Amino acid sequence: MADILTFQDAITDSSKYSKRHLLLGNGFSIACRADIFHYESLFGQADFSAIPEARRVFEALGTQDFEEAIRALESGAKILPCYIPEYSSAVDQMSTHAETLKDLLVSTIAGSHPVNPSSVDEARFWACRKFLSYFIGNNFNNGGHVFTLNYDLLLYWTLMNEGNPFAENPVDLKKNDSFGNDEDNPFADYVVWQGETAAHSANIYFLHGALHLFDSGSELQKYTWARSGERLVDQARSAIEQGKFPLFVAEGTSTQKKNKIRHNAYLYQGYKVLTSNAQTGSHCFFIFGHSLAQNDDHILTRLARGKFKKLYVSIYGNPDSDTNKTIIQRANELAGQRHERYPLSIAFYDAATAKVWGENDGR
Template identity: 25%
Template sequence: MIASYQELFETGKIKTEHLLIGNGFSIGLWKDFNYSSLYENQRETLDYKDRRLFEELHTTNFEYVLENIKRALSINKIFSYETDELIVSYERIKRALINGVVNVHPNNFDIQLNNGIDTNYTFSIFTNSIFTTNYDLIPYWLHVKLHNQHRTINDFFRRNGLYYLNFTPKKNDDSLNLYYLHGGLHLFVNEENVIEKVRKNGHEFLIDAVTESMEQNNIPLYVSEGKWEDKLEQIQSNKYLRFCYNSLRDISGHLTIYGHDLNESADKHIVDAIINSNVDVIAYGIYDLDRKEATSERIRSYFPDKEIYFFNSMTFDKSVKYISHPLAWGEPRNW
């Protein structure tokens, strides 16, 4: 029997200080963010050889394909084989991934109708930090929701002119801090190498402003490399991503991990940051209960010096609602 998140909270095993979310969080709200949907959306835009790669690898996982191309590039260099076509394919598949996310992305009205952003209290219960490796705008919408409820939340972007917000690495100890570890659709680096955040600018929905920004050749800031070493290299080359990564490494106390596989080949940089942090206690959500023993053994092997508890991921949303509104979702907690 695996505990619910509510049980871990009520027994004092986990404090709601820091949260790390992965793609499972967003897929839970909008199923089309899964790789199969993204691949089907972009399949016809890919080159024939690109599609063959997905087919031969028996996957729709863009990052897994990119990882294999990088491996092929390394082998080709050893034997002095031509690599230009592989490099072009790599960049084409990377761009297809972000285009797929944009194309399947709902506007916040769609999300509200289908899953109720207004009744999602995930960000509300955490006191210190939210870290996300997702590119989509769901964390942004939850950020706006908290802001509208007069909760102080800081994503480190400040107004600079009419159209964009600029990255300003100034922390506020009294606020909940939001970090996009792998970038996001609404973030980009301009021609002056300034990291900016897209605003709605008269559009009804932010996703429309993002699309317009991309049409103006503003490529979103996102990390989609397959291998963790390549992800870390890209993170270290960008001051915003580096700031977010270092902030994960600098946290202490209790960390909840939800919707994140922490795959050893793709996410070891995230694991390493947590290992090197002063986190004492981790609550890790397991989705596939048929593999709970194997998953718990793998996660424990990552963090032998930390206290780890596991919870059923399927209980997380209901648990969060109870923690936020304990009296039958009556009055919210005071912070």
């Protein structure tokens, strides 16, 4: 059986490295609200019972990406009359299903996410900020990065929630995500990605997109509660009606995910930053709440083929459970992919001892 460290022991052990980086998986969200975040994807949560034909569109396209399916239906409705003019009923149905999918996307988002930050207790945010401070805290002067594979807003809300400004020991975090004012519309309800040059100083990356990131076609917009005062569901509905879609990497396989990442400047920038840090021998990485499943090999392979010396992987519950045995095996397989000149050491730590959301998390 693998030796399991406490989180604090892992942090102490990692102090010999110049930077710590953190990769978050879905266990980060589950630890906060297991009643909501035990899901595989938005596609898996969506109810297609009223439009089974639309579900088959996803299957035909080989995707779980709502935007791809919606655009395919809209394009098909325009093209079909050119070839089969008498199929007007099919055209109408395709157009209707495209609009229904937009509503379904919004309702699924709303149904699988807390309505607003007040849905999470303030003490949980404080605990989470303390956890993040080991990687991006000004007090630790670590200069690390946080990479998340989750598309929910919990990380974003935590970064924005600075708690009591009069607290004796405030948790001061670096939280540059490379978004800023739109120079053409500085008072807009959103901010925009400033591009690759500005991203060099960023330390927060949503590697698979997020609910608050919308592709307008000409720019990537980040919607903020502070600027709009609107609930996510209302912002999402308005954006989708305008032809903007949440930036998600929702595909089922690692190869499909990698292809989407490579075709989006923001996602690819995050991928390159993770790769660059993995290639730095004096750094180390922590993984929290990830099963090391093969559908994320496009990310995990970057770690396996890097040069950093140590990877700390969280284990939740009994190390001898089937799930944890698989995680331990997968972690050792990652180490086995390393070039012999740059060996990778693996350590496992007890996820519960990290107290990411306080003494009693929501699992």
